[in-house]
Amino acid sequence: MRGMGSVYKRGPVYWIRYNHRGRKYRESGKSPERAVAVVLLKQRLADLHQGRVSGPDEERVTFEELTADYLQERAVRGADPNGLKWSKARVKNLGAIFAGTRAVDITPARIREYAAARLADGTGRLSEGGKPDDEMGVHHSRSSLHG
Numbered sequence: 001m002r003g004m005g006s007v008y009k010r011g012p013v014y015w016i017r018y019n020h021r022g023r024k025y026r027e028s029g030k031s032p033e034r035a036v037a038v039v040l041l042k043q044r045l046a047d048l049h050q051g052r053v054s055g056p057d058e059e060r061v062t063f064e065e066l067t068a069d070y071l072q073e074r075a076v077r078g079a080d081p082n083g084l085k086w087s088k089a090r091v092k093n094l095g096a097i098f099a100g101t102r103a104v105d106i107t108p109a110r111i112r113e114y115a116a117a118r119l120a121d122g123t124g125r126l127s128e129g130g131k132p133d134d135e136m137g138v139h140h141s142r143s144s145l146h147g
């Protein structure tokens with residue numbers, strides 16, 4: 001681990017520290033066991049190596065914060081009123097399942113569960129002919145998760 005970060009004791013609890021892109025990170029291991037902090041440090045470093053955002057600040061981001069940023073970005077980029085209305089409807093659909101959820105907990109498995117629930121209860125979009133077009137309704141809402 002030398003040069004990648006370190007584990008140190010602060011009071012009865014072990015902490016980790018590491019650097020990434022010029023920023024210093026320090027985080028409590030929340031345990032008096034050094035091994036717990038070492039595992040946390042390895043996880044943070046692995047996340048950084050794989051390009052995943054990680055850390056206590058990032059782990060606190062909620063679905064509501066993501067969707068507020070998404071809608072604001074759509075408005076700032078000049079989305080027409082109908083497009084913005086469409087985006088708000090997608091967010092509302094997604095909120096039925098993901099409201100109050102931390103962003104890191106919105107996993108591919110949870111997204112598949114969402115899609116299955118939408119298809120099962122028939123709340124997918126209707127096609128122009130008035131027939132259920134569930135696959136497209138689910139697809140459009142899911143695509144909102146990917147920005």
